[in-house]
Amino acid sequence: MPYHYDPADNLHGTYMVKTAAIYRMIGHTDFAQQVDEFIRSLCIGLWHSQPITEDQVLAINNIYSKNQKRPTYLYWELVTAASKYTGLKIPDFFRVLVITKRAAEALLVLFRYLLVKLSDPNLSVPSETEFISETTKTLEGIINSEDPLGFSELAVSSPAKKTEQRPEAPADKKEAPKEEQKEEAKPKENLDDLLKELDSLVGLAQIKKDVRSLINLIKVRKLREENGLAVPPLSLHMVFTGNPGTGKTTVARLLSRIYHSIGILSEGTLLEVDRSGLVAGYVGQTALKTKEAVEKAKGGILFVDEAYSLAPEGTGNDFGQEAISIILKSMEDMRNELVVIVAGYPEPMHRFISSNPGLESRFGKYFHFEDYNSAELMQIYKAMCEKNQYQNDEECLKFAEELFKDMYENRDENFGNARDVRNIFERAVANHSNRIAKLECPTREDLMTFRKEDIIGCKEDEAKAE
Structure with a gap:
């Protein structure tokens, strides 16, 4: 069993x-x-x-x-x-x-x-x-x-042991000096392909517009620079606000690749951390932990999720303040090698940024991620089905539309947007598997098709699991 x-x-x-x-x-x-x-x-x-x-x-x-x-x-x-x-x-x-x-x-x-x-x-x-x-x-x-x-596995040379010296090669047969091995630079992706990938994301109309506007700003700035014209200071550090499951991390990852494509970042990678990835439990360790995270993110984006947890209200001596100070200093010292994005729920993020003058002066760009509406939730569900080679019969599709409409209209502070859709899809897969396992000779059509009975009750199952 x-x-x-x-x-x-x-x-x-x-x-x-x-x-x-x-x-x-x-x-x-x-x-x-x-x-x-x-x-x-x-x-x-x-x-x-x-x-x-x-x-x-x-x-x-x-x-x-x-x-x-x-x-x-x-x-x-x-x-x-x-x-x-x-x-x-x-x-x-x-x-x-x-x-x-x-x-x-x-x-x-x-x-x-x-x-x-x-x-x-x-x-x-x-x-x-x-x-x-x-x-x-x-x-x-x-x-x-x-x-x-x-340690015993490490090879340790005895200092007393003499190294046998090789005779010098004749002048005409001396070994040529070895060329320094350089790490191959990460190939740049095509900007048009990346923008197509951005456009393929469900919803996020304003975010897509903001990202394109930002790219245009950077492009024109570089052209002015190449033509010997003055360029005003530009901060690429950003604040992402929005509820869970609205695509903040996905867009941040895409931005890192876009910045690499247009020559702003050398690596185009993204390191995602939260409080636990920056703050330690005792004095001195937070600095080491935060510096290590910053160093790992060098050449890319440091994405700090739920950044307000670094400065909880009513705890002035919290170790999170040490992490904030090091991040702020790194943003200044590594301005050409690091972009920092802080993210979280809208209200706490606004409080967090306004709580520290250093944060306010360095984060000038705000991207707000709206909740997905019912039609967009349905689009996300269909995309998950298509990607994983599932389809829905007509009755199932109608039920799913009603389910996502109800989810959106009755959403509360626990609404998970795309995460909720993913959980429902996952439970539908499990229900479908249980149903198909009882069939003696399932057809290819059976293996691919969700019925209403597979998706019904998924939202209730999710609530019970939580």
Whole structure:
């Protein structure tokens, strides 16, 4: 009998309590994201030899520590991850924690508890039992090792050993000096292709107009520069405001590629962080963590999601202020190598920017992302179906239109826009799979077609899962 997800088990609550106890033991939460990612990779390893079910998707999306982002695996994403699983990889943080053996042992207990919890309750699946046993044995081996960090694997030359000198080659046969190996520059994408990609996004009419206007501004500025004309100062740092699921990260990623295409950024990459990626739990560590993030983003865009969490109201001495100071300094020192975009809900973002004169002076461009209307939600749903080779019968399409109309008209502060559509699509895939699995000889048409019964109740299922 495969694992069955039961909301009454409160998997997320139990996981939060257990990880919080371990972080208190360590004294900080610097490894929280890595712990969550490692545990989710263990779950994928546990399930990789068997068919993935909707219960496993629900389970893995509930494994995240306090203040960490909730994962958003879709059914086929988990299937793909399981199919690509290549074996256990021990992360560096676990080897470091072995130095404080008690914390590593507590983590091992948590790992084993979760693996047993998320496996067949009767332990009748040999691949799961073997995975749990082998994983436990490997991690115990590292905990009990005299060299958990693997220093013995490094080749260390003895200083006493003399190096045998090669005779100098004859003058006519001397080796030519080796040319310095330079990293190949990332090829630039065609601007017209990138703009077509922007135009293909559902909705976002004003954002598309603003992006084109910004590109024109940059182009003309470069032309004036080439013709020896004065160019006024230009800040490319931006504030993105809008509710979740409105396309902020997607547009930011596209902007990084556009800036690279027109020669503004050398790499055209995007590094997405939130408070947990910048702020540490004790003095001095926040500076190191933030500088590391800035350095990684160099040549591209640093995208800070829910940036207002760096300056929570009523906490003047919060470590987030240190992160803000370093980001502001980097924006000045690396003005030709870094673009910073801060993003989040509209009201908190306006409060955040106005709370610091340095922020107000450096962020002059605001892009507001409106909620998708019902027609746009339907467009997003159809695009997901088409991309994944699904189709809807007529009755299903009519029901979906009504569903998205109701979602939009009755939206509240928890409305997730495209994220809600994705969740509904994911549950429709699971319902469709359960229905098709009962057919003796399903046709290609059966395998591709959603019916009303597949999508009905999806919104209620989502609410229950939350």
